Amino acid sequence: MTLPESKDLTHLFSDETRARKPSPLKTCIHLFNDPNIIFLGGGLPMSDYFPWDNLSVDSPIPPFTKGIGASIDSRNNDILKAELKKNEKLHDGDIPLARALQYGFSAGQPELMNFLREHTTIIHNMQYKDWDVVATTGNTNAWESTLRVFCNRGDVILAEAHSFSSSLAAAQAQGVITFPVPIDEHGIIPSKLAQILDNWTEGAPKPKLLYTIPTGQNPTGSSLSDERKEEIYEIAQKHDFIIIEDEPYYFLQVGRYIKDLGERAKLETDVRPTHEKFLQSLAKTFLSIDTEGRVIRMDSFSKVLAPGTRLGWITGSKRLLKAYISLHEMTIQAPAGFTQAMVSSTLNKWGQSGYLDWLICLRHEYLLKRNHAIDCLFKYIPDTSIFTINPPIAGMFFTVNIDASAHPEFKTKFDSDPTKVEQHIYDTVISNGVLVVPGIWFITDGETTPAQPKESKEISNPNIVFFRGTFAAVAPEKLENGIKRFADVLKKEFALN
Amino acid sequence: MTLPESKDLTHLFSDETRARKPSPLKTCIHLFNDPNIIFLGGGLPMSDYFPWDNLSVDSPIPPFTKGIGASIDSRNNDILKAELKKNEKLHDGDIPLARALQYGFSAGQPELMNFLREHTTIIHNMQYKDWDVVATTGNTNAWESTLRVFCNRGDVILAEAHSFSSSLAAAQAQGVITFPVPIDEHGIIPSKLAQILDNWTEGAPKPKLLYTIPTGQNPTGSSLSDERKEEIYEIAQKHDFIIIEDEPYYFLQVGRYIKDLGERAKLETDVRPTHEKFLQSLAKTFLSIDTEGRVIRMDSFSKVLAPGTRLGWITGSKRLLKAYISLHEMTIQAPAGFTQAMVSSTLNKWGQSGYLDWLICLRHEYLLKRNHAIDCLFKYIPDTSIFTINPPIAGMFFTVNIDASAHPEFKTKFDSDPTKVEQHIYDTVISNGVLVVPGIWFITDGETTPAQPKESKEISNPNIVFFRGTFAAVAPEKLENGIKRFADVLKKEFALN
Numbered sequence: 001m002t003l004p005e006s007k008d009l010t011h012l013f014s015d016e017t018r019a020r021k022p023s024p025l026k027t028c029i030h031l032f033n034d035p036n037i038i039f040l041g042g043g044l045p046m047s048d049y050f051p052w053d054n055l056s057v058d059s060p061i062p063p064f065t066k067g068i069g070a071s072i073d074s075r076n077n078d079i080l081k082a083e084l085k086k087n088e089k090l091h092d093g094d095i096p097l098a099r100a101l102q103y104g105f106s107a108g109q110p111e112l113m114n115f116l117r118e119h120t121t122i123i124h125n126m127q128y129k130d131w132d133v134v135a136t137t138g139n140t141n142a143w144e145s146t147l148r149v150f151c152n153r154g155d156v157i158l159a160e161a162h163s164f165s166s167s168l169a170a171a172q173a174q175g176v177i178t179f180p181v182p183i184d185e186h187g188i189i190p191s192k193l194a195q196i197l198d199n200w201t202e203g204a205p206k207p208k209l210l211y212t213i214p215t216g217q218n219p220t221g222s223s224l225s226d227e228r229k230e231e232i233y234e235i236a237q238k239h240d241f242i243i244i245e246d247e248p249y250y251f252l253q254v255g256r257y258i259k260d261l262g263e264r265a266k267l268e269t270d271v272r273p274t275h276e277k278f279l280q281s282l283a284k285t286f287l288s289i290d291t292e293g294r295v296i297r298m299d300s301f302s303k304v305l306a307p308g309t310r311l312g313w314i315t316g317s318k319r320l321l322k323a324y325i326s327l328h329e330m331t332i333q334a335p336a337g338f339t340q341a342m343v344s345s346t347l348n349k350w351g352q353s354g355y356l357d358w359l360i361c362l363r364h365e366y367l368l369k370r371n372h373a374i375d376c377l378f379k380y381i382p383d384t385s386i387f388t389i390n391p392p393i394a395g396m397f398f399t400v401n402i403d404a405s406a407h408p409e410f411k412t413k414f415d416s417d418p419t420k421v422e423q424h425i426y427d428t429v430i431s432n433g434v435l436v437v438p439g440i441w442f443i444t445d446g447e448t449t450p451a452q453p454k455e456s457k458e459i460s461n462p463n464i465v466f467f468r469g470t471f472a473a474v475a476p477e478k479l480e481n482g483i484k485r486f487a488d489v490l491k492k493e494f495a496l497n
Numbered sequence: 498m499t500l501p502e503s504k505d506l507t508h509l510f511s512d513e514t515r516a517r518k519p520s521p522l523k524t525c526i527h528l529f530n531d532p533n534i535i536f537l538g539g540g541l542p543m544s545d546y547f548p549w550d551n552l553s554v555d556s557p558i559p560p561f562t563k564g565i566g567a568s569i570d571s572r573n574n575d576i577l578k579a580e581l582k583k584n585e586k587l588h589d590g591d592i593p594l595a596r597a598l599q600y601g602f603s604a605g606q607p608e609l610m611n612f613l614r615e616h617t618t619i620i621h622n623m624q625y626k627d628w629d630v631v632a633t634t635g636n637t638n639a640w641e642s643t644l645r646v647f648c649n650r651g652d653v654i655l656a657e658a659h660s661f662s663s664s665l666a667a668a669q670a671q672g673v674i675t676f677p678v679p680i681d682e683h684g685i686i687p688s689k690l691a692q693i694l695d696n697w698t699e700g701a702p703k704p705k706l707l708y709t710i711p712t713g714q715n716p717t718g719s720s721l722s723d724e725r726k727e728e729i730y731e732i733a734q735k736h737d738f739i740i741i742e743d744e745p746y747y748f749l750q751v752g753r754y755i756k757d758l759g760e761r762a763k764l765e766t767d768v769r770p771t772h773e774k775f776l777q778s779l780a781k782t783f784l785s786i787d788t789e790g791r792v793i794r795m796d797s798f799s800k801v802l803a804p805g806t807r808l809g810w811i812t813g814s815k816r817l818l819k820a821y822i823s824l825h826e827m828t829i830q831a832p833a834g835f836t837q838a839m840v841s842s843t844l845n846k847w848g849q850s851g852y853l854d855w856l857i858c859l860r861h862e863y864l865l866k867r868n869h870a871i872d873c874l875f876k877y878i879p880d881t882s883i884f885t886i887n888p889p890i891a892g893m894f895f896t897v898n899i900d901a902s903a904h905p906e907f908k909t910k911f912d913s914d915p916t917k918v919e920q921h922i923y924d925t926v927i928s929n930g931v932l933v934v935p936g937i938w939f940i941t942d943g944e945t946t947p948a949q950p951k952e953s954k955e956i957s958n959p960n961i962v963f964f965r966g967t968f969a970a971v972a973p974e975k976l977e978n979g980i981k982r983f984a985d986v987l988k989k990e991f992a993l994n
């Protein structure tokens with residue numbers, strides 16, 4: 001079957017993108033590697049003067065039989081050494097340092113990008129021909145760049161009613177209005193989204209983008225179901241907006257929480273599924289159902305390798321990616337060469353299969369962490385209708401809803417204002433030695449109305465606030481201790497001792 | 498003597514900077530390293546799952562007795578190995594990988610920033626108290642961010658009449674108007690700058706920034722004299738704008754070109770000046786005369802270590818740097834951890850003294866390159882009033898002015914249009930196997946009027962065009978061959994065979 005070309009959606013570009021002229025110097029930089037041309041064109045220092053050579057780094061070897069958390073020094077023969085030379089390749093996937101540390105390749109170094117293209121075809125069933133990948137310095141920058149690429153001051157975008165505060169703040173600073181879309185435990189509610197758009201004020205500029213974190217959403221921990229993705233994509237086609245899927249937690253899909261330990265043991269024997277089973281278990285992506293190049297996916301190594309790589313990539317139609325490359329040429333130029341070189345060597349030596357092994361092992365770690373966190377929440381937080389524990393099926397975050405009106409001093413000390421209770425609990429948990437963060441930090445419209453994380457009974461109750469915790473950052477005992485401290489504060493505050 | 502505090506210049510911030518709220522999540526990230534707090538606050542993956550450990554890289558050892566261009570493998574004992582562990586420091590200046598590869602430290606990792614603060618006090622005579630440094634991903638991004646920090650659409654900035662095209666393009670894309678300031682071989686002409694500002698249209702918004710590349714300016718190769726810097730600073734105070742000094746070539750100050758080989762030999766015996774002499778030889782910086790925090794200096798490792806580090810830093814008043822940190826938290830977060838770790842280890846092991854050795858050796862290499870390039874230009878380009886060779890005293894670039902009206906087909910084939918001659922020469926040099934770039938690419942006002950790189954007799958001659966070449970990118974024989982090819986084209990085009 002021949003795949004179609006992407007649709008031309010460049011009418012959604014910002015004024016800035018339209019005005020951006022490609023730097024004339026970039027039109028000739030390819031001549032640097034042309035053997036027939038003596039390059040006196042640009043200020044590229046000779047690699048002779050780069051002070052580094054013989055870079056090497058250890059990583060574990062697939063299939064990671066000792067798991068992924070063990071220290072390198074405890075691994076004996078289970079160590080893979082990536083070695084990088086300045087002027088030669090010891091392995092196909094290596095980027096020689098002389099090139100990695102030079103200017104050029106704004107879209108990313110070929111060895112790394114080829115790995116990512118192959119990875120893309122393994123994970124996503126691409127439905128159009130002219131897609132590609134472009135290297136980024138992670139999703140934070142990729143999102144801020146996305147706003148620059150598409151939005152003018154005063155433009156409107158759609159986002160989950162609670163969303164990642166830094167992403168919302170980036171839009172706000174640029175003068176872009178974020179319009180909240182109601183969500184429940186399965187993410188965006190398509191009927192509500194359709195309703196918003198069908199009733200959009202006539203003449204008002206329509207939203208250009210839908211910003212969504214489909215998997216393990218930040219902060220609610222919810223995950224968007226496959227069926228809803230199809231529905232939302234159709235709405236995007238009808239109302240001509242682009243879907244930005246921000247997927248840092250995509251591979252942390254740990255499945256439904258099972259409280260009963262017996263049942264859990266039965267279902268979770270499959271610690272090491274085959275690659276095929278693993279791939280089948282993953283949620284359908286917006287990218288996989290995109291026939292028009294209407295989806296831009298932002299992937300990051302931050303949550304699966306390390307945040308400090310400051311390395312990620314976007315996938316989308318070449319027509320749209322072009323604008324990112326032009327922007328990058330004036331901003332980041334490209335992710336740092338050391339990072340690209342090291343990640344490329346490691347991943348290419350692991351191979352696609354080894355990288356899947358890594359992701360499978362990592363997911364298993366997060367499964368254990370998620371289970372432990374939710375077990376502890378149920379163990380320590382009193383079983384009362386005041387508190388609702390929301391176990392996620394993916395990602396790093398859990399939330400606990402709290403009925404602020406049940407606080408004994410709600411009407412007196414807190415003037416019947418749930419946000420005052422929320423702030424008080426936040427201050428109190430910190431002074432009791434644990435940090436969880438208040439839902440109010442994540443409200444999309446920026447108003448200080450009470451948090452409504454769920455399209456459920458709570459939505460009609462403005463007194464529900466919530467806190468977001470993560471099971472990512474600390475080891476099991478510490479996690480349990482932290483949750484206990486949090487629960488102790490709740491018990492004391494709500495007089496449940 | 499007690500130094501004064503910086504002046505409050507935050508009234509020059511852009512609407513975007515004013516609207517930018519600090520991400521609430523960043524207000525609590527410092528608790529991650531607080532031993533009394535169990536951190537369930539942010540999505541920080543545990544460093545146990547970072548796949549890398551035992552990173553090592555070779556660099557030469559100060560004082561670089563074998564020079565800086567020799568390969569590592571030829572150095573025998575002259576090799577320094579920087580070794581980085583995940584969870585320990587082998588040297589004070591090391592950043593353990595567990596921290597380097599984690600979120601946090603938006604302003605840069607402490608070990609690196611301390612080195613840069615110390616370096617700053619060695620190079621610049623800081624005149625106010627509350628200055629600091631912030632890590633960047635290089636000057637391209639630092640400049641684009643500077644525009645975001647200060648400028649709204651429609652704002653005006655000042656720049657050298659010919660300036661780095663990518664910098665101009667960044668401003669243009671953001672809707673910022675660049676106003677050209679006349680320059681000659683000593684850079685910006687203060688009297689012309691004063692005249693422009695004293696006659697600024699009443700009521701029109703005044704320029705917020707002066708963007709300048711004081712040393713080895715791109716593209717003209719000119720360098721701003723110390724006296725002019727003082728005068729320009731006073732104008733900045735009078736008209737309340739900020740000076741952005743973009744100084745990637747600052748340490749490539751090779752001095753006056755001496756054509757006579759005998760005289761040259763006499764004057765250039767001092768291949769290895771003492772650190773004191775080296776420091777004395779450097780141009781005064783805007784930073785050194787800044788008593789108010791009115792200067793933001795952009796430094797980069799691109800030209801002194803390697804472009805692919807994607808690492809640089811800005812120096813300025815803490816009041817102004819704050820806005821960059823807030824912006825970085827929504828964009829780059831911080832330079833990549835691998836880069837910070839590797840540069841910090843290398844520089845801290847070299848020490849301040851070793852880094853000065855490196856810069857001294859590097860400058861010497863560029864001195865040889867500059868001399869060779871200019872020697873070749875004088876050797877191959879016919880000695881006629883049609884061509885003017887402009888030897889730079891710093892940086893990577895030389896320029897050759899050409900009187901386009903002397904072209905035999907000026908009036909016929911080129912319709913008396915010098916830009917047509919310029920384009921024709923550009924195309925012809927490329928097809929003859931050498932790349933030099935036309936001055937027209939660098940015109941600040943973006944108009945396609947003829948290039949006027951010098952406030953000299955040429956300025957009254959609209960038929961003067963120029964080409965920029967670099968002696969940075971290729972080895973000596975290739976450089977000579979390239980210049981010969983360029984000269985051959987000029988001879989043939991202007992019928993001087």
